[in-house]
Amino acid sequence: MSLGRPNYALMRTRTAPALPRIEPVVPTLRPAPFNDPAWLFEPKYDGFRGLVYLTGGRCTIYSKRGNKFSRFRQLEARLCGAFPKRGVILDGEVVAFGPDGRVSFWHLMRGEGTLGYVAFDILWLRGKDLRQLPLIERK
Numbered sequence: 001m002s003l004g005r006p007n008y009a010l011m012r013t014r015t016a017p018a019l020p021r022i023e024p025v026v027p028t029l030r031p032a033p034f035n036d037p038a039w040l041f042e043p044k045y046d047g048f049r050g051l052v053y054l055t056g057g058r059c060t061i062y063s064k065r066g067n068k069f070s071r072f073r074q075l076e077a078r079l080c081g082a083f084p085k086r087g088v089i090l091d092g093e094v095v096a097f098g099p100d101g102r103v104s105f106w107h108l109m110r111g112e113g114t115l116g117y118v119a120f121d122i123l124w125l126r127g128k129d130l131r132q133l134p135l136i137e138r139k
Contacts, residue, residue, distance in 0.1 A: 018118075019055050019087050022123050024064045040135055045118050046105035047095035052079060052117065054088040061094060061117075069094065075115045089124035091118055 036099050040136050049064040050072075059080040061069040070096055095116050096108035107113030123131055 001012075001112070010130055019053050019089055019124060020112050021128070022089055024049065024051055024091055032044065040073065040139075045093045047093040047108055047118070050092060050094045050117070051123075052088070052090040052119070054080060054083050054090075055086070059083075071111070072092060072115060075117060079117060082086050086126045087124060088122070090117075090119040091121040092119035 020087045048069065050069060051064075053060050053062065057080060059073050059076040061079075063069060063074055075094065090114035094108070095103075095118055096113035097116060098107045098113050102121045105112055108115075120139070121135065123129070
């Protein structure tokens with residue numbers, strides 16, 4: 001496997017056989033700020049982009065390249081408790097909160113602070129692919 005190619009096959013065979021392989025949406029790079037009512041704008045969190053696969057009481061977080069984030073097992077356990085045991089795929093960002101309650105990449109890189117997951121898209125829920133719905137409805 002090359003480093004540039006996501007390993008999405010692992011998502012299907014090791015963690016969630018009932019959930020499909022979904023590649024993350026790539027953000028659109030723009031040359032300058034703009035304002036357009038047809039676009040949704042979100043804050044940039046300082047963390048690691050991650051797809052969360054939840055099914056059958058199991059949870060796994062994958063990087064945007066398809067690699068398993070094994071260092072976030074405690075966060076995976078907390079996410080399992082927060083969602084029903086039905087299939088869910090979320091797109092979001094793993095973040096760490098510092099002592100002041102603000103997102104801190106410094107704390108994330110050092111394994112400190114309180115880990116959290118900021119979901120900004122629900123891609124799959126209860127056997128249904130939601131990607132054909134407008135983003136505003138999935139939020």
